Amino acid sequence: MLELAIAHELYARYPEFSEGRLAKVRSHVVSRASCAIVARELGLGERFASQTADLSAEELGRLSRNRNVLAALLEAVLGALFLEHGFAAIEQAVVDAFRSRIEYALTTHVDHKTELQEALARSGKQVSYVVISAEGPPHERHFTCAAVVDGAQLGVGDGKSKKAAEQEAAKQALARLGAVVASGA
Numbered sequence: 001m002l003e004l005a006i007a008h009e010l011y012a013r014y015p016e017f018s019e020g021r022l023a024k025v026r027s028h029v030v031s032r033a034s035c036a037i038v039a040r041e042l043g044l045g046e047r048f049a050s051q052t053a054d055l056s057a058e059e060l061g062r063l064s065r066n067r068n069v070l071a072a073l074l075e076a077v078l079g080a081l082f083l084e085h086g087f088a089a090i091e092q093a094v095v096d097a098f099r100s101r102i103e104y105a106l107t108t109h110v111d112h113k114t115e116l117q118e119a120l121a122r123s124g125k126q127v128s129y130v131v132i133s134a135e136g137p138p139h140e141r142h143f144t145c146a147a148v149v150d151g152a153q154l155g156v157g158d159g160k161s162k163k164a165a166e167q168e169a170a171k172q173a174l175a176r177l178g179a180v181v182a183s184g185a
Helices: 002-013 019-029 032-041 044-051 057-065 067-085 087-097 099-107 112-121 162-183
Strands: 127-135 142-149 152-159
Touching (some): 002 019, 002 087, 002 099, 032 044, 044 067, 057 067, 112 127, 142 162, 152 162
Antiparallel strands (some): 142 152
């Protein structure tokens, strides 16, 4: 339902965009990270914490700030609204709630991994990502990943998930490749 509402909005607002660009923007807008941001903006974590009495205050605080919990909470709320009111009645409210994420995806490059993959494909190369380290307890992991091309480490990134660390590594690799291209190497 969320993907449909966002896809419909993007298609209607940007008919000149290619299918690929629309898909990239939609993918970012409906991602777990974006859902968690919207859930925070809507205060769902605080509402969850105030309605749950079976857990300790510390555990409630941790859960109410957890990205995966917030994203799941938002998805559950959207599902309940859909079942109660139907798609047509809630579509615009969903789009409005995600408006800042749409604008962010349109104005900020958010998928460095895809950009790196496409840049390397033009020269017949491929990137692989290697986890250098994973530290912390399962609910608070911190990852360091490297982007490796032809055996050379072109970028290293850190993040709270492997995906986030890989995005940062790809961003560094793109910057490095840009410097190599600019210098004529």
